[in-house]
Amino acid sequence: MLPSGSRMRRGEEFANAVRKGSRAGRPTLVAHLSVRADTDEPPLVGFVVSRAVGGAVIRNRVKRQLRHLIRDRLHRLPRGSLLVVRANPPAASARRERLAAELDVALDRLLRRREPPKAHMDGR
Structure with missing residues (x-):
């Protein structure tokens, strides 16, 4: 399970990540990442799984899978980051391996x- 201190709970944190952060979309999920430069707090992760994904049982299963997958990838996130993972409807029927691959x-x-752009070897 995702550590309690790494869970995003406040609406303004969700909004900040979604509105001001970068976005990367895949068929089963969309990830939004925002990094707060003014803090050295551990990364916070939040999940959005709407009714379009399915009923309550399916939504909760998808959330549990995503929380478990993020737990193993939390170390990759920079300190002060806010990550929101939004599940798309195909996530309901996706296998865990596919969710993991698309999250990666x-x-x-x-x-x-x-990452800053890399300089050319010839100094240009």
């Missing part, structure tokens, strides 16, 4: 965008 691709994209 989305996180890779978001984290790569944060």
